Amino acid sequence: MEAEVEAEGSLDLSHLTEEEQSSILRVLLRDMELRRHDEGRIRTLQQTKTDPALLRTLSGAWFSEASSRRHRSRMSGSDLVHATIRRKAPKSSDVPMADLFNWRGGEEPSKSPSLEGKRRLKESMEDSAESQASFESAASRKSPTTKEAYMQYKRESVSLCSILTDGEPSSLKSNNFHSSSMLGSGMMSLFSSGVFGVVEVKGRMQFSLAFDVHKEELRVKVHRCEDISSVGDNRSDPYVKSYLLPDMSSRSKRKTAVKRKTQNPVFEQTLKYKVRANELKSRTLNLSVWHAEPLGRNVFLGELEVALGFWDWTSTQPLWQDLQPRFYLQPECISSRGSLLFSIKFIPEGFEGGLPLTGELHIWLQEAQGLLSKKGGAVDSFVRSYILPDAGCQSGQKTQVVKRTVSPTYNHTMVYDGFQTSDLEEACAELTVWQREGFKLHMIGGIRLSCGTGQSYGEAVSWMDSTEEEVSVWSSMIKNPNHWIETTLPIRTNLTQRSSD
Incomplete structure (x- = not known):
């Protein structure tokens, strides 16, 4: 030929x-x-x-x-x-x-x-x-x-x-996408590629976690695996791969050494991540076991996920956990793509010795945690804010772009004036998180703070769709003028589209 x-x-x-x-x-x-x-x-x-x-x-x-x-x-x-x-x-x-x-x-x-x-x-x-x-x-x-x-x-x-x-490619295909029966959020299923479903998932893994507060370092020690599946002619060359989700980029990937011809590999290897302590509650550790196929696609042998926000950090003893298969997870099942930490305050007109001249709304955007983008890696992100029903240029404000992180710190305050206390019952503060990818912008998700009545000044509007948590924050701000209300809310994906966009 x-x-x-x-x-x-x-x-x-x-x-x-x-x-x-x-x-x-x-x-x-x-x-x-x-x-x-x-x-x-x-x-x-x-x-x-x-x-x-x-x-x-x-x-x-x-x-x-x-x-x-x-x-x-x-x-x-x-x-x-x-x-x-x-x-x-x-x-x-x-x-x-x-x-x-x-x-x-x-x-x-x-x-x-x-x-x-x-x-x-x-x-x-x-x-x-x-x-x-x-x-x-x-x-x-x-x-x-x-x-x-x-x-x-x-x-x-x-x-x-x-x-x-320079040889025959593996006959194993990577068309099957799966997700885990999980300890954590199972986000891995949305981004994975590899050879799945070829062998039965069995066996277990022993690992331990520790966090060094001073160095801000997560240490994942992979001790060993037992009774994992073999591939082909009763052989298995296993290694363990980890990601600190939702970051699925190469910067988040860690690997152990490959152990040859064993179904009971001993690794005793520590994988390290630099991460802030306040980020841990929004991160999920994924540990997966793979058979190393020389010059071919590696074969999935099982995985486990640990939601670090629920981990007992006082325990340093090794833990055994059964390996789990990976099953397909529909993208629409992901209702939240991270969380937004912010504080909000309303200062009524003349509250402090005649100032301000009109009521002011202050929104202090501190940071986002665990941003889940469409491709699963670290993102360049920023936050936009509007005070609806005004969706024009006068209302729109945004933070600076924070690059290459799933937990960006914005530390930006938006200030809106011209408010009366009665206006707050009819208004909505919309905060949306955006990803910048070259010259393209993609909305990751957002939140809406309002009374959630579905109406504004007597007219039905789509953007008065605040959740119970969002309504509670907005109501607390109204009831406690001149006091910061600090909260963390999920960045949701189901914002009702408004016609003025």
């Missing part, structure tokens, strides 16, 4: 636009998906049908043979594009699109990377898959950019994986 590819040559794709390149990659993805489905159908037929003639008809082998005889000297368009990309096989997990498509005849094929390069490439591809996984299913996504399409193509392409790993 390689000789035929060399004879046919390769396509010059350098003239294609970004959109055209993206379209080609999406077609290749669809082509591979259909081929995999058809291969599975044929395997089923081979197991259930014993009549060779009937099998030849049902499987479509007769058509493949006829097509091969008729077009023996020609390559399919799909194979020709594959050959072009193969000749320009990327050397890193983030190859520029120009390098992927701008190959012209006469260049030499890329040399196979070293074993160390393959290992690093494999880890980089795993990190990329974990950080790129989204709440939306592939079917519901709109047209992706060329780079996004390529990243998906690279993860799924059997032909390209063969070139990158």
Whole structure:
């Protein structure tokens, strides 16, 4: 086949636009998906049908043979594009699109990377898959950019994986998404990639936790595992991977060493995280066990999750916990994407020796904790505030952008004047948390502080949809003028959309 590819040559794709390149990659993805489905159908037929003639008809082998005889000297368009990309096989997990498509005849094929390069490439591809996984299913996504399409193509392409790993790719697929029966929040299920459901999850893990207040350091000691499942020919090369959720980025990932050929590995290894003490209540520790598959996709062996807000930090003794499988969790099940810590105060007109001249509303935004973004990693975030029914420029204020953290400190005060006490019964303070991603903005969620009556100045409005907790904070502020009301409220995802947006 390689000789035929060399004879046919390769396509010059350098003239294609970004959109055209993206379209080609999406077609290749669809082509591979259909081929995999058809291969599975044929395997089923081979197991259930014993009549060779009937099998030849049902499987479509007769058509493949006829097509091969008729077009023996020609390559399919799909194979020709594959050959072009193969000749320009990327050397890193983030190859520029120009390098992927701008190959012209006469260049030499890329040399196979070293074993160390393959290992690093494999880890980089795993990190990329974990950080790129989204709440939306592939079917519901709109047209992706060329780079996004390529990243998906690279993860799924059997032909390209063969070139990158210089060998046969694993036959185990990573199409199943699962979540844990959990001690914690099970957020891991929303972002995971890997090979799941291949082996039965069993066994247990021994671990211990400690927090150094002075160094602000969480220490996770992984002691050992017992009776974990084996993979393939009764072998298991296990290691433990951890994330401090909701951060699913590579900065949050820690790994133990791999223990070879054992179902009872002893690790005695400490994984460390720098984290503030007040963040712990909003963080979840995920510990998962994996079988290390050389140059292939690692196999999931089980996991456990610990909600650190409920952990007894006076206990330092090792704890045994059963490993759990991971089951699919619907994105709409996540009703909160973190919490917002703030204080709010109302100063009536003339409260302090004739000042202020009009009533003032003060909102001191201190920090957010455990922000859960669509991709599960650290985010660049800020908070916007409006005092409804005024949703115009006069009402809108925002904090500075705090970069690369799931627990940002804003320390920003919004001040609104022109209020009468009676206005508070009709108004709503809307605080929304936003993620900045390049030039794009995505709303993570928000809160609304009001009396929650559903009406404002006698008219029905959608934004008077405060929860019981939010109403309680707003009411306490009204009843206690000139006093700060400090609270922490969940950043909810079900804010009723207002028409003035």
